[in-house]
Amino acid sequence: MGTISVVIGGVGLFLLGMTLMTDGLKALAGDALKQLLSKFTGGTFSSVLSGATITALIQSSSATTFMTIGFVSAGLLTFTQSVGVIIGANVGSTSTGWLVSVIGFKVNMATLALPLVGVGVFLKLFSKGKLAPHGMALAGFGLLFLGIDILQQGMSGIGDMFDLGALSGDTFLHLVLLIVIGIAMTVIMQSSSAAVVTTLTALYAGAITFDQAAVLVIGQNVGTTVKAIIAAIGSSTPAKRTAVAHILFNILTGLVALISLHLLISVVFYISDLLHITDKSVSLAIFHTLFNIIGVLLIVPFMPLFIKLVIRMVPEKGDHLTKHLDHSVATVGPVAIEAVRRTLFKILSLIAVSFVSVIKGQKPLAYLKKSLDDVENALIEIRGFLSKIHSESPSISNREYNQHVSMIHAVDHIHRLTRALKETESLEKLKSDIRITNLLMKLLNVFEQVCECIEKDQLIKLVAEVEQNSIEIASIRKEDRETIIKTTAKSQLNVNEAIEKVHSIHWIDRVAYHLWRTVYHLDEKETLEITDYDLENGPE
Numbered sequence: 193m194g195t196i197s198v199v200i201g202g203v204g205l206f207l208l209g210m211t212l213m214t215d216g217l218k219a220l221a222g223d224a225l226k227q228l229l230s231k232f233t234g235g236t237f238s239s240v241l242s243g244a245t246i247t248a249l250i251q252s253s254s255a256t257t258f259m260t261i262g263f264v265s266a267g268l269l270t271f272t273q274s275v276g277v278i279i280g281a282n283v284g285s286t287s288t289g290w291l292v293s294v295i296g297f298k299v300n301m302a303t304l305a306l307p308l309v310g311v312g313v314f315l316k317l318f319s320k321g322k323l324a325p326h327g328m329a330l331a332g333f334g335l336l337f338l339g340i341d342i343l344q345q346g347m348s349g350i351g352d353m354f355d356l357g358a359l360s361g362d363t364f365l366h367l368v369l370l371i372v373i374g375i376a377m378t379v380i381m382q383s384s385s386a387a388v389v390t391t392l393t394a395l396y397a398g399a400i401t402f403d404q405a406a407v408l409v410i411g412q413n414v415g416t417t418v419k420a421i422i423a424a425i426g427s428s429t430p431a432k433r434t435a436v437a438h439i440l441f442n443i444l445t446g447l448v449a450l451i452s453l454h455l456l457i458s459v460v461f462y463i464s465d466l467l468h469i470t471d472k473s474v475s476l477a478i479f480h481t482l483f484n485i486i487g488v489l490l491i492v493p494f495m496p497l498f499i500k501l502v503i504r505m506v507p508e509k510g511d512h513l514t515k516h517l518d519h520s521v522a523t524v525g526p527v528a529i530e531a532v533r534r535t536l537f538k539i540l541s542l543i544a545v546s547f548v549s550v551i552k553g554q555k556p557l558a559y560l561k562k563s564l565d566d567v568e569n570a571l572i573e574i575r576g577f578l579s580k581i582h583s584e585s586p587s588i589s590n591r592e593y594n595q596h597v598s599m600i601h602a603v604d605h606i607h608r609l610t611r612a613l614k615e616t617e618s619l620e621k622l623k624s625d626i627r628i629t630n631l632l633m634k635l636l637n638v639f640e641q642v643c644e645c646i647e648k649d650q651l652i653k654l655v656a657e658v659e660q661n662s663i664e665i666a667s668i669r670k671e672d673r674e675t676i677i678k679t680t681a682k683s684q685l686n687v688n689e690a691i692e693k694v695h696s697i698h699w700i701d702r703v704a705y706h707l708w709r710t711v712y713h714l715d716e717k718e719t720l721e722i723t724d725y726d727l728e729n730g731p732e
């Protein structure tokens with residue numbers, strides 16, 4: 193029982209270290225990960241390479257998978273690019289095995305780990321903020337190696353406690369049993385890296401044979417898909433497609449590795465002999481990398497067919513307005529904010545198209561009402577999504593924080609714009625006066641430009657023009673309001689009629705103002721100045 197407790201403790205420390213290290217590295221990377229993936233995922237090869245590189249850097253294929261799902265949901269990556277990243281993540285995940293087999297078993301773990309933990313915790317607790325993620329990553333790295341040290345101690349007694357010879361053999365039943373055990377290890381530990389490291393440690397301690405270890409690693413590679421299955425439940429269509437691609441690739445790779453097991457092992461031993469490698473744990477790291485690379489080489493030539501298969505398996509569903517929102521990545525700040533921004537673009541486009549169609553008489557007023565109801569439902573979902581984004585972390589950049597604030601402003605102004613456009617009685621009375629009609633035409637012209645710029649993804653160029661339009665309408669509103677009231681006082685106009693005209697002019701002013709502020713806050717600048725006009729000085 194004592195040996196099992198030591199093994200469980202070692203796995204626990206390894207998982208804790210892995211979690212801290214991954215969180216620290218993700219925090220350090222921040223917006224850079226988004227830029228890296230956006231920059232280096234142009235084609236299949238670069239997508240695979242970027243997936244492998246990022247996974248090797250942050251030591252978590254799951255983290256890479258979840259970020260990729262978020263990037264696809266936010267529209268930063270196409271689904272085709274995401275498949276390459278996911279495939280590359282599998283190759284990158286083998287880096288943990290190399291780290292442990294080449295370094296982990298060659299030095300005194302406690303001597304290396306404890307100072308790292310101490311320095312890391314000190315940086316986390318006493319730094320002013322910028323060094324905190326470094327401290328978390330360093331402490332995690334130390335705990336990871338401390339866990340390996342304890343695992344080594346526990347694994348040395350495992351072989352004496354259990355008759356592992358019963359699991360050896362070439363029969364189909366033996367292979368399936370080992371595969372299931374490998375999958376179960378990954379599911380229980382919630383980390384294929386931890387499961388692979390446990391297998392490496394058992395092999396190094398002589399508790400299992402190389403053949404057993406090889407089949408366990410295949411099972412552990414397939415076991416990572418369970419987390420993808422769980423993550424895909426109730427998620428967006430892009431998330432489900434990415435998860436299905438991940439599952440299909442891992443199962444295909446596992447089957448190929450299992451079918452060609454003896455050939456692969458022979459190749460691994462040939463490479464080991466060629467490089468004078470006598471450590472079986474290093475040979476197992478070679479095996480793990482080799483069969484993942486073979487999987488990549490098999491799937492890449494048929495990537496278009498593979499992608500078509502996944503799309504057919506997971507057809508497009510759900511609300512088209514909010515398809516970019518994936519709650520599983522709400523904690524990944526830059527990605528979540530970009531998802532909101534692109535969703536708000538869709539909403540603004542729907543509002544603009546509907547308004548133009550109704551004003552031009554191409555659609556009935558009911559069409560605008562229906563669109564605005566859809567917008568209000570989407571805004572409720574966006575608010576819930578934004579509530580899950582937190583920007584108080586020390587690692588968050590000022591730019592990211594400002595963008596977060598801008599999205600909240602944009603949601604508020606779209607809500608006010610929607611509320612104004614729902615006042616349909618104003619629309620019915622706008623053509624009663626030539627001055628009001630002229631104002632309406634100015635507003636219509638801006639909405640048409642918004643439609644055109646969103647379609648061409650050039651909304652940024654429109655900010656100054658929309659602002660000028662709002663300022664002009666506000667100026668006309670103030671002058672005309674005064675003129676109408678004075679004219680009424682001289683008994684040249686019915687009071688009720690005058691008030692209705694004032695309300696109509698004020699309505700146009702409100703719509704123009706909130707359209708401008710929405711466009712302003714959706715404008716992605718390098719440095720955003722988060723300012724907003726006090727609504728007492730502008731229309732409500």
